[in-house]
Amino acid sequence: MGLLLALLFTGVLHAAPDADSPAAMRWAPSRSYHVENYKLRLHFDQARREVFGDEIVTIRPFAAGFDRFCINSEDMTIESVALVRTDGAVEALPHDTDNSCLWISLQRAYGPSDSLGIRIVYHGVPSAGLYFVNPGKDDPGVPPQIYTQGEPEFNHHWFPCWDYPNDMATSETITTVPEGQVVVSNGTLESVKHAGGQVTYDWVEHVPHSAYLLSLAIGPWKQLHDSYDGKPVDYFVDRRVDDATALRTFHLTPDMIGFFSRATGIGYPYEKYDQVTVHDFIFGGQENVSATTLVDEALHDARAEADYPSTILVAHELGQHWFGDYVQGRDWANIWLNEGFATYLTALYTQYHESNDAYRYEIYGDQKAALHADATENNRPIVYRKYVDPMDMLEQITHEKGASVLDMMRYVLDGESAMTIPASQNEIMFHALNDYLAAHHAQTADTADLISSIRSSSGQDLSWFFYEWVFKGGHPAYRVSASYDPARRMEIVKVAQTREVNANTPIFDMPIHLAFFGDNNRQVDRQVRDDAANQEFDIPLVFKPKWVDFDPDDVLFKTVAFPKPDEELGVQALHDPHMMSRLWAVKQLGEHAAADKDCCVQAIDSVLNNDTFYGVRIEAASSLGQSHAEQAKRALLSALGQDNSQVRTAVVGAMGHFLGDPGVRQALLKAMRDDPSYAVQAAAAEQIGRSGSPRAFDALRAVLASTRDINVTIGALNGLAAMKTPQATHVVFTYAKPGPPKRVRLVALTHLQTLKDSLPPDDRQAVTQLVGDAIEDSFLEIHEIGVQLVGTFGLRQFRPEVERDARRAVIMDDRVDAQHVLEGLDKK
Incomplete structure (x- = not known):
């Protein structure tokens, strides 16, 4: 899921316990039956956003005495429920609803040998799961569309289902829409039938899947x-x-x-x-x-x-x-088996399609995102059972840390050399993943199953690895030093793990690659095993190294402090054969360049102009941005001519220390107008807004009038918001009204939270209208920011709408946010 239902319960069956109690552990709900198939006959009232369904769900009990069961259902009016007999006859069944359960009573008890067809006829206006796009006064050109979004537990809002990933069923959707509309769904298109201005699409998916993956997308x-x-x-x-x-x-x-x-x-x-x-x-x-x-x-x-x-x-x-559909993570605690693997496979495709350096740089980006999450209170384990809402699990620890851990696992299983080539079945890791997929295809699995597949296919027991990286949280923080003893011809490398050890974060046990570089391209590589708070490694070496690399390919998910002299960092940044080691050295030089050391600025400038990989040049540009030195300014201005647009974007972003310089402002104005890259134009627009230039407002307004790109539009709005003048705020306010693309409008609305004091005091009526429009918008994120703005501007007339969200919003975070707004209104 790329990169939203969150409920108060594990699955839609269990109420949320106190988060501090042992019962706060979230486990997959137990089942009394298995769903074999969903067959849905559907049509819609597009204008009223209503679905009409006639469903047969086929179930098989697990045990004898099966005479009453629950299927998840919400936002639906149930017209009838019946048992469909093998001869085609139907038997009406008593039923009632309780919270998000449709309880169905059978006329007698059944057992595991029975396959039961339950027919449910219903209609409803879903609050989640099924979304309608209608043309209107704000967006008259948009074509009518209907689409679903089931993950994590949205789909039971538009059809009754077992809405938890620990069951998998086949499915069929028979959907009738007006002529001119096309229906796309799961599986094979069995038929398309036209009659009376309507068209009916019959799609059949023969491979079992979780209910949240059942899909419709309807449009012209x-x-x-x-x-x-x-x-x-x-x-x-x-x-x-x-x-x-x-x-x-x-x-x-x-x-x-x-x-x-x-x-x-x-x-x-x-x-x-x-x-x-x-x-x-x-x-x-x-x-x-x-x-x-x-x-x-x-x-x-x-x-x-x-x-x-x-x-x-x-x-x-x-x-x-492959990871998530074909083999499904059994519960939300194990959802990294879907999302972490997909994020990792994406990086592997980058390695195959582009280069090994691009792969390592993508993993580096994953690490940075996960380290940001790990530095907050959210330093949870990857497999985690104390979440409140399934949505809590769909974030950086699951996605990006999951991918980073899989990259480390490949290193542990196959070594450094295997990681420089595209993924292959010749590798131990991918042979193990094949075993995992083959053993659990069209089934659910958990992390223990993955460990078992690795053990059975390779003979390697990685329980220790999963213990520290998957079932524990945090990351190692290394402090490293290296010195040469010429008498003993020995390099002494000292490694300390400085992060506090607690119940969540252990001492990490990992193999670590060390590399030593000398004159005439001499290089010695060693692998050491670090598994203690403090360790010393004596490496026999016949030469004194010019520099030492600690984990030169940045495989480990970590932070590291390895103090080095400026001269050594400069040599490493220019000459290290490992791209990530050069990038690390440049980053260290940038921290030193903050003190405006000429040698550091000069070395970074040389990297910015000469490194063969764009990612290192991006880091060089960012590092120069930490300096106030004239040489750094000249280097950044020169780099605006580089071919790679990502480097130029980083250059523009690094010019923050020099915005008072007329030459820099002129260069930014030129980049905003003339650069062939939208990203560069957008970054330049933001910087111009921050610059205080007397030409900023007119320039940004001109860009808004001329650009057709959403990213440049957002960059210009960000620049105007940074100005914090009434004139600029008025333009942002205009883009916050209905009419612009929803993503643009969302940015403008978000800025209004910090621009309250820049709005004219007589704009109260306009603000009220704008916030009301946002609250009523069908686009979820705009509705959410509308609720936030009720609190920002103290608009008590919208209290009923906020109270409704505090009680009934589908996503828990929205309920919590609405409650905070109510508390703020009460204080005011």
């Missing part, structure tokens, strides 16, 4: 055809989207399918693969079985390709068709 789509190994690979976009734009986003899909198939040893397991882009999708993407849904912002023009490619999003959602 244009279909583009592709294939992989004889299977259809199709792309569905709005008919106004040209073919080149669609293919720019999706053209690598068959190549990705081939790579993932070869890496896992499991061929693509579904009947076909469709990808649909929908309007105002609440996430980046959702990996519905054989039919992924993506936000339409994944479509972009050729100019945006360098800075905003959709490769990572497309690869992530596809990767989950």
Whole structure:
């Protein structure tokens, strides 16, 4: 899931206990039956956002005496429930609702040999799970669309189901829509029938899957055809989207399918693969079985390709068709088996498609995101059972730390050399993953199953590794020193783990790569095992090293303090053969450059102009941004001419210390107007707003009037918000009203939280109207920020709407936020 239901209970059956009690541990709900199949007949009232369903859910009891059961259902009026007999006759069944359960009573007891067809006829206006896009006065050109989003527990808001990932069933959707609409769903398209101005699509998914992966995407789509190994690979976009734009986003899909198939040893397991882009999708993407849904912002023009490619999003959602769809994490505590693996597979595709340096740089980005989360109160283990809401588990520890841990696992199992080549079945790790997928296909699994597959396929027991990295939290913080003893011809490397050891964070036990570099390209590599708070390693060495690398490829998820002289860091930054080691040295030089040391600035400047990998040059630009030195300013201005747009974007972002310089302001204005990169233009717009330039307002307003790119628009709004003048705030306020694209409007609304004092005092009525429009918006994130603005501006007339969210919002964080707003209103 790319990159939202959160409820108060584990599954939709269990009420939330006190988080401090032992009962706060979240386990998968026990089942009294297995769902074999969902068969849905559906039609809709688009204008009223209403679904009408006629469902047959086929279940099989686990034990004798089965005479009453619950199926998850919310936001629905149940018209009838009946048992469908084998002869086609139906038997009405008593039923009642309790919270999110539809309780159904059978006329007699059944057992494991019985397969029961339960027919449920219903209608309702879902508060989650099923979303309607309607043209209106704010967005008259948008085509009518309907789409689903089931993860984590949304789908029971639009059809009765076992809405927890620990059961998997086949499915069929028979959906009737007006002529001109196209229905995309899971599996094989069995038939399309036209009658009376209506069209009915019958889709059948033969591979069992969790209920949250059952999907619909309905709209006036244009279909583009592709294939992989004889299977259809199709792309569905709005008919106004040209073919080149669609293919720019999706053209690598068959190549990705081939790579993932070869890496896992499991061929693509579904009947076909469709990808649909929908309007105002609440996430980046959702990996519905054989039919992924993506936000339409994944479509972009050729100019945006360098800075905003959709490769990572497309690869992530596809990767989950092996890890998450084919083999499903049994519960939300183990959801890293879906999301962490998909994030890791995405990085592996980068290694295959681009380079090993690009792979290591992507893992570095994952590490940074996870370290940010780990530095907060959220330094939880990856497998974690004290969450309050399933949504709590869909964040950086699950995704990015999960990927970082898998990268380390590959190092532990296969060593340094294997990590420099694309994933292969010849590797121990990928042979083990094949064993895991083959053993649990179309089933649920947990982390213990993964450990068992590694043990059975490789003979290696990694229980120690999973203990510290998956079942414990935190990360090691290393303090390293290195010195040479010429008398003994020995390099002494001292390693200390300085992070506090507690019940959550252990002393970490890991193999660590050390590299020693001397004159004439001499290099000695050693691996040591660090497993104590303080250790000393004596490495025989016939030369005094010019520099020493500690984990030169940055495999370990860690922080490290390894003080070195400026001269040594400069040599390492320029000459180390390991890209991540050069990047680390540049980062250290940047911290030293904050004191405006000329030697450090000069070394970073040389890296910025000469390093072969863009990621190191990005770090060099950021490091120069920590200096106030004239040389740093000149180096950044010169680097605005570099070919790589990501480097130029970093250069613009690093100019914060020099915004008072007229030459810098002029360069930023030129970059905002003329740079071929949207990302550079957007970054320049933000900096111009912060610069205090007398030309800033007119320049930013001109950009807003001329650009057609959403990223540049957002950059200009960020720049205007940074000015904090009434004139600039008025423009931000204008973009917060209905009309602009929802993502743009969301940015503007968010800025108003900090621009309250810049608004004219007589704008109270306009503010009230704007906040009311936001609260009533169907786009979830705009509604949420509308509730926040009620508190910002103290608008007590919206108290009933906020109270409704505090009681009934589907997502727990929204309920908590609404409660905080109410508390603030009471204080005021």
